[in-house]
Amino acid sequence: MANVVKPAVLVAASTSSRAAALFGHLPQADVFHSPDADTLLRETRLRPPDVLVLYTDLPSSVALSEVLGILKSREDLANTRFLAVGSQGLGALLSAGADALMSDSTAPEALAFLISTLLGRVRQQRELAERNLGLLKKLDAWEHEERVRDQLVHMLVHDLKNPIAAVMGLLEIVEEDERLPQDMKELVHLSREETQHLLHLSVNMLDVRKIQAGKMNLDFELMFSPMYTEVIDLARGDVGAGLRERRLTIDVAPNLSPARADPGILRRIFANLLSNAMKHTTKDGKIEIKVLKVAEDVQFTIRDNGEGIPADDIPNLFAAFEQSRLTLHGRFDTGMGLAFCKLAIEGHGGRIWVESVRGKGSTFTFILPLARDEEDDDDFAELVS
Template identity: 65%
Template sequence: MSEGLAPADARPAVFVVSPAAEYATVLAAELPGAEVRWVPDGDQLLREAHARIPQVAVLYDRVPGTPLPQVLGILRQRAELAATHWLAVGSSGLGELLGAGADALIGDTTPPQALAAQVLTLLRRASQQTQLHERVERLQGRLDTWEHDEQVRDQLVHMLVHDLKNPIAAVIGLLQIIEEDAGLSDESRELLRLCRDESQHLLHLSVNMLDVRKIQAGKMNLRRELMFSPMFEEVIELARGDVGSALRERRLSVQVARDLSPVSADPEILRRVLANLLSNALKHSLSGSGIFVNVQPERQGGGVLISVRDEGEGIPAEDIPNLFAAFEQSRLTLHGRFDTGMGLAFCKMAIEQHGGRIWVESVRGEGSEFCMTLPYAQDVEDDEDDDYAELLI
């Protein structure tokens, strides 16, 4: 064995299907790094290919027994031989071999060195194809694992949210009932209000988590309706109630332009978006500061522009690029509450699914303004999907 030569069982296999063994002997002398095996006829090739998978098979014409085009047609159907390359050698019958799946043709008068060079080329191709196939299998395995993990994650999120949603809603309802008790002291009433607001926040977090997963998976369809100015006012008022009583500590101003051209939108999803933006403005501003909601025609005339502006601390410029990503939020905040960043991620995905866009403009120390556009209504068919989380208390 020459220096650096791999063991026999690790060397690439080359089958030489020829009427005489000398064809294989000559080729073996030119290919010391390969295992060259002589196969006398097509029937033997069928048997040999089951025991040892060749990287290259050299097929000479005028071989006795079953015609090689028939044998090659059978072998080409075997998946384990997908990387095998077939080289037809001869002066007649090569067209039939080519039709049966031969990869290359060469004349029987070709010098051994040239034949060996052709075989080496096919060996390299076979090796590359095998490596590519193995890489595809590895990637497919990773993809299967990822899809399984995603499915488990979706099931876990769905289970957690649906198991949490009803108890949280029940707690909020009970807190509201207790809060109406006339015998409560002001201190107890304030504590109950804080408990209700925090429970409301927890409900927002869990529902946003589920909806972000659904939008990512393409499983949340929109229940579109034609929305005019009065419906925008109604949706904003509902979103205001979703945020909770803490919003009373801000100066909230709502301006909706009259006679807006209709947009086709899901009012429940838009309510959730506005509730998230109002909650975000509340979170990043001080008591007594202003929050301004404005709905007006877009300047370019392509739709409706909705903005939510606060007078809070503003957002650092380096935080803005990732602000709408899940599990991202500004590092600066006026409260100590942990947030997942799912709210803004949901807003971005929901508005983009409507065909609009959302962005933020902010100046440190002067506040932030979240702007979003919704295109005017066109011929949009109503989507039907019962599988989404509702935030109704």
């Protein structure tokens, strides 16, 4: 069994009887005596005390307030509590940093009780310091894991994006070759779709990490009705050929008041929501996109008539690595696409939600706030000039 080190109480007084009087009342501590200031300074370096009892009659070549100031400035005594005892000069010691004052006529039992209280505070402070140290170590470990995760995500995107794009290009060339039998063309087409999906997964992982780390800067522009139509058309191309097998309708209200948005990020949001709708609908399934003004927001809805989402899955649907357990195509997904949408929309000052009925489809809705006139006069003047 390991030896338990008792706390140390150092009594600095002109006579050892001061320490002897306390010895029997502090069985939980080791009580020592220092006869003068010079000895006190040496002994505190050999064993820093938990409580230092400083009597005002201690022989010293300098003022005891200066001695206490020296002791208080030492890092190795940061946890020490200082108790000044005497009949005069206590005010100067209090100003120098004494934690408590007592009269030298105080009974040893009462003095020992106060010292025990100070020892308890020292113990609590050390426990808190150890707990904080443990938390700091955990924080360092977490930050290290985050850095490793970030490096892995960057590797996935930057090192794999170009090869994936090259594979997609080669598959497109092969698919367009007239000599290829029809059944092989269908396989190549499927390979292109899955390769496109893989590219979306990797890019979404990177973007979610960037937004969470506050490293993605949004390039806001004033956006009007024709720009929403253009962004949606670009997003359709990003989703892939499978979208052509769905019945897609787009309804953008004319003359919408402008909203501030990043067109590139908005394109990614639509691509992810369209991809999600396509994943949960069959061939010839219906997907509707509507853009209109609601109160002080521009509202975007993407509705499908697919399988719907179980109610138990909806609360966590926008969390990374979460997805609906039901999918018509059995395709694995990290859930990063919807997580990206939520973070990106919130970065615009908007919000997103979903409504779904099992077997009747889902409706994803998000809103972006309209631009405020006082912020956008200069942008509008530049746009129309």
